[in-house]
Amino acid sequence: MTAGAILEVTDLAVHFGGVRAVDGVSFHVMPGEVFTIVGPNGAGKTTVFNLISRIYDATTGSIAFHGEDITRAPAHRIAALGIARTFQNIELFEHATVLQNLLIGRHPHRRTNLVSELLFLPHVRRAERAHREKVEEVIDLLDLQSYRNQFIANLPYGIRKVVEIGRALCTEPTLLLLDEPSSGLSVEETEDVSFWIDDIKNDLGVTIIMVEHDMGLVADVSDRVMAMNEGKLLALGTPQEVQADEGVQRAYLGA
Amino acid sequence: MRFVFKTTYDQDINLLKHEGYVRSYGILLVLALVAPLLLDEFYTGELTHIFAFAVCGLGLMIATGFTGLVSLGHAAFMGIGAYAHGYFLKLGVPWVFSVVLAVMLTASIGTLFAIPVLRMTGLYLAIATLAFAIICEEVFTGWKSVTRGTDGMFFEEIDLFGWIIEPGSLPFYYVLLILLVGTLLMTANLLRTPIGRAMIAIRDSEISAQSMGVNLARTKIIVFGISAAVTGLGGIMLAHKTTISAPDSYNILQSIALLLMIVVGGMGSIHGAVLGAAVVSVLPTIISIIKDWLPSLQDIHTLPTGVFGLVLIGFIILEPTGIYGMWRKFKLFVDVFPLYRRRTFKRQKAFLKTERMR
Numbered sequence: 001m002t003a004g005a006i007l008e009v010t011d012l013a014v015h016f017g018g019v020r021a022v023d024g025v026s027f028h029v030m031p032g033e034v035f036t037i038v039g040p041n042g043a044g045k046t047t048v049f050n051l052i053s054r055i056y057d058a059t060t061g062s063i064a065f066h067g068e069d070i071t072r073a074p075a076h077r078i079a080a081l082g083i084a085r086t087f088q089n090i091e092l093f094e095h096a097t098v099l100q101n102l103l104i105g106r107h108p109h110r111r112t113n114l115v116s117e118l119l120f121l122p123h124v125r126r127a128e129r130a131h132r133e134k135v136e137e138v139i140d141l142l143d144l145q146s147y148r149n150q151f152i153a154n155l156p157y158g159i160r161k162v163v164e165i166g167r168a169l170c171t172e173p174t175l176l177l178l179d180e181p182s183s184g185l186s187v188e189e190t191e192d193v194s195f196w197i198d199d200i201k202n203d204l205g206v207t208i209i210m211v212e213h214d215m216g217l218v219a220d221v222s223d224r225v226m227a228m229n230e231g232k233l234l235a236l237g238t239p240q241e242v243q244a245d246e247g248v249q250r251a252y253l254g255a
Numbered sequence: 256m257r258f259v260f261k262t263t264y265d266q267d268i269n270l271l272k273h274e275g276y277v278r279s280y281g282i283l284l285v286l287a288l289v290a291p292l293l294l295d296e297f298y299t300g301e302l303t304h305i306f307a308f309a310v311c312g313l314g315l316m317i318a319t320g321f322t323g324l325v326s327l328g329h330a331a332f333m334g335i336g337a338y339a340h341g342y343f344l345k346l347g348v349p350w351v352f353s354v355v356l357a358v359m360l361t362a363s364i365g366t367l368f369a370i371p372v373l374r375m376t377g378l379y380l381a382i383a384t385l386a387f388a389i390i391c392e393e394v395f396t397g398w399k400s401v402t403r404g405t406d407g408m409f410f411e412e413i414d415l416f417g418w419i420i421e422p423g424s425l426p427f428y429y430v431l432l433i434l435l436v437g438t439l440l441m442t443a444n445l446l447r448t449p450i451g452r453a454m455i456a457i458r459d460s461e462i463s464a465q466s467m468g469v470n471l472a473r474t475k476i477i478v479f480g481i482s483a484a485v486t487g488l489g490g491i492m493l494a495h496k497t498t499i500s501a502p503d504s505y506n507i508l509q510s511i512a513l514l515l516m517i518v519v520g521g522m523g524s525i526h527g528a529v530l531g532a533a534v535v536s537v538l539p540t541i542i543s544i545i546k547d548w549l550p551s552l553q554d555i556h557t558l559p560t561g562v563f564g565l566v567l568i569g570f571i572i573l574e575p576t577g578i579y580g581m582w583r584k585f586k587l588f589v590d591v592f593p594l595y596r597r598r599t600f601k602r603q604k605a606f607l608k609t610e611r612m613r
């Protein structure tokens with residue numbers, strides 16, 4: 001156990017048939033850190049996220065969050081514990097507006113029950129207003145005011161990525177998992193992402209684990225970097241250390 | 256173009272979001288209230304038929320349109336509601352309590368059915384619901400001591416704490432209207448609160464619904480229970496309207512008619528269920544008119560089935576958003592002219608696709 005770690009992953013592995021997507025990885029993340037996972041395609045980065053958010057069952061190993069073992073926690077409990085995520089291929093609700101998408105992020109904070117919701121009792125209205133206020137804070141943070149009532153299907157790719165980050169923030173996480181936040185974005189949009197990551201870390205005090213390919217962004221925002229290849233950990237250290245690592249360079253050159 | 260200035264969050268939370276809504280729904284309500292005073296008995300009867308069907312359609316819409324759980328056997332819940340209500344009445348339970356008990360019983364059966372099948376999606380779920388409906392139809396036919404089998408169970412007047420309401424009378428129309436409006440309001444409440452957002456999240460992306468803290472299994476079970484309850488209430492209303500409950504009112508064709516209703520009306524909208532109910536109610540009348548024109552069709556007994564099927568396929572191919580979708584497109588086109596964008600209405604999930612991203 002690493003004292004004070006927000007997330008502690010120990011000997012984590014998952015096998016799909018013969019494929020060892022993640023194969024005995026251990027790392028820990030400290031509160032307030034931006035921890036980045038890099039690696040070539042198919043390295044197992046997204047799979048690590050899917051294991052933490054309990055979409056996949058680990059074959060072996062364990063995951064502890066704030067010292068609590070979550071290796072077998074039900075997937076829907078993860079958000080309430082304080083872990084939120086985005087997806088590599090954007091999983092927004094396209095047939096809803098930005099506002100509605102962000103409101104779904106409030107689900108872990110649902111305190112009303114079915115009967116009171118069916119009757120829309122006064123305290124349900126109060127809860128809805130409170131959810132809305134929280135959502136508006138996120139809208140302000142990410143500058144989404146002008147998109148509030150637009151349907152996701154009408155939005156450019158870059159804005160959708162931001163909305164997805166916003167939806168995750170609406171759950172009020174302590175740990176945020178970002179899967180390739182800059183993929184498909186222009187240079188300027190990538191710069192914005194880097195500012196937002198700083199804001200989320202400094203203003204909201206949220207710890208971030210990020211999967212990212214853009215080495216500029218990685219070097220910019222990361223406190224520590226972990227490199228993976230074929231499900232295994234290659235190197236772990238500061239961005240400079242990892243970039244200089246021979247094994248990492250070999251993996252990227254495909255040698 | 257219409258601009259609506261918003262000054263409080265309540266404007267987004269309210270059901271009637273601005274004066275435009277107040278005006279159009281106000282007019283609609285007034286029309287519904289005065290209709291039986293102006294129309295002759297036949298058309299008033301048709302309207303009560305539409306009200307009953309609309310409640311059945313809303314029930315299916317909750318499962319299929321809002322949550323993406325396809326059901327090919329929802330007519331079974333209509334039957335369970337109607338027979339249970341008839342049985343409780345025969346035991347001497349007062350009308351209102353009998354309705355409540357029957358609806359609760361239907362909800363329980365829907366929930367019990369959902370527990371084993373909630374892991375299925377798409378086609379498998381559809382087949383399970385079909386099997387369930389076939390079994391129910393057998394039970395309706397065979398359990399003669401309760402259902403009177405193929406003779407059918409008769410529903411006479413409504414005894415509302417001593418006030419006798421004859422089917423087809425003016426008060427009867429208002430009783431059904433109140434039940435419809437009540438169901439509409441509750442469904443609308445559902446959609447503006449966390450449970451409704453969870454339903455839509457499950458429909459559009461199970462994987463991200465889950466990571467937003469939605470308990471997939473639990474939510475689906477609850478939704479199926481609500482859906483069954485509402486459809487059961489619709490079944491009760493229809494039994495009173497037609498004064499009889501017989502097994503062939505709850506066969507596969509009826510289940511398909513329910514599905515037709517929500518597809519033609521417009522998947523995923525409350526309006527769609529009501530519009531679809533209107534279409535499905537008048538379709539048989541239209542078919543008989545066509546038969547009068549073309550006597551050579553007289554002998555084809557499967558004609559209604561055929562027409563239902565054709566209309567269903569036609570809408571799925573040409574206008575998957577249904578009649579309400581057409582109306583919304585038209586309205587948006589006018590509202591935002593000249594900024595209309597086609598992509599607004601592209602859809603994300605086909606309703607019979609199994610899980611994505613895994």
Ligand SMILES: Nc1ncnc2c1ncn2[C@@H]1O[C@H](COP(=O)(O)OP(=O)(O)OP(=O)(O)O)[C@@H](O)[C@H]1O
Binds near residue numbers: 040045
């Ligand atoms: N559900 C699954 N079933 C079978 N194999 C899987 C599954 N999920 C992931 N894999 C395999 O695990 C390996 C790692 O996949 P993963 O998506 O984690 O890679 P990645 O590092 O995120 O790559 P990329 O940079 O392309 O996103 C791949 O070989 C992939 O095919």
Ligand SMILES: [Mg+2]
Binds near residue numbers: 045046
């Ligand atoms: Mg990936």
